[in-house]
Amino acid sequence: MNINLTLIGQAIAFAIFVWFCVKFVWPPITAAMEARQKKIADGLSAADRASLDLELAQEKASKELQKAKQEAAVLIDQANKRAAQIVEASKDDARKEGDKLIEQARAEIQQERVQARDALRKEVAVLAIAGAEKILETSVDAKAHSEMLDKLAAEL
């Protein structure tokens, strides 16, 4: 319990320890801690930014999606309209074509009927003449009676 030189020795040791700590211990440790703090702060702010970015991106994506849907709807609408038009047009064409064919067929039938009637008429005329000759037992001058025969043929 005596106060002696130990006191001074202790004070000197204390001074040396403090000097060493100030010089070699404290700076690297606190530097590392501060660097880590900064890293963590940066990381957190980056995460914040990222989540904000994500939100924006999601918003943008949903907008794009909306737009695409609308466009698609418009396109489908247009396509439907166009298809209806095409169907309508082809129906029209087909109807016209059919009408035309029917017309042609009718004309041909008419023509053939006329021809057939003509041929028949002629034959009937010949038959009539032949019949008349038989009845009259004389030949009928075809030339002399052609006018009458033609009249007959026209009546048939």
Added chain:
Amino acid sequence: MAADTPVEYIQHHLQNLTYGKLPAGYERVDPYTNDVTVMQEAGWTFARTSAEATDMGFMAFHVDTLGWSIFMGILFLTIFRLVARKATSGVPGGMQNMVEMTVEFVQTIVRDGFHGRNPVIAPLALTMFVWIFLMNSLKLIPVDFIPQIAHALGLGYFKIVPTTDPNGTFGISIGVFILIIFYSIKVKGLGGFGKELSFTPFNHWALIPFNLVLEIIGLLTKPLSLALRLFGNMYAGEVVFILIAILPFWVQWTLNVPWAIFHILVITLQAFIFTTLAVVYLSQAHEDH
């Protein structure tokens, strides 16, 4: 070893291993044989009795106090330096974690207690806190453990806890005191410091002597209270440990285990109090009025 009666045992345990200078003509009494030898001339030697240690006066060293405190200081600096060299700002390992926790703890003390700007204060506080903590923690080693080993090596006295020696605690507090004076003069100037001592608390020229007495006592109280508080707590705790050690060995654990557990708190608390107060005193030294 002169430790036959309980009183001798206690006294023996409270005596430091002293290496000092005995004057010429000093009569040395051998503690074992009671033979008396007379010093022919003044010389440095280890004290063999408490009386010799006292008679050595100021010219003596407590080898155990110095040795253990320096050992603890080097232990602290080695561990912290190793961590500091490999300190990473990435994921810290276990050791670095522990060191950083300590550093952060000290940073909190300094942030709360110190209001100036001085890069030395925080590492100073770290040194004080860890060093005192380590020195105090030597107390948790059973009281007879290391003294017995020392005795086997031929050293009569051995007291391992440097903070139970007033020299140990006053050494640190005087260091703090010198820093208080140094920073007071550095921040306020010699005149400013003198003015502060002369004109507070009563700002009137007629009361200068009164103020001076008051302020100087206040100033001197700082290292005194620092050192005595730490010493008193540690010394008292040590005495209780020694008293427990006198009891029969089979009953000791019922007392010294709770006491030791309680002292885990005390050694940390005393290191904390010493550091905090030193920081506050240094903060006051930096305050310019």
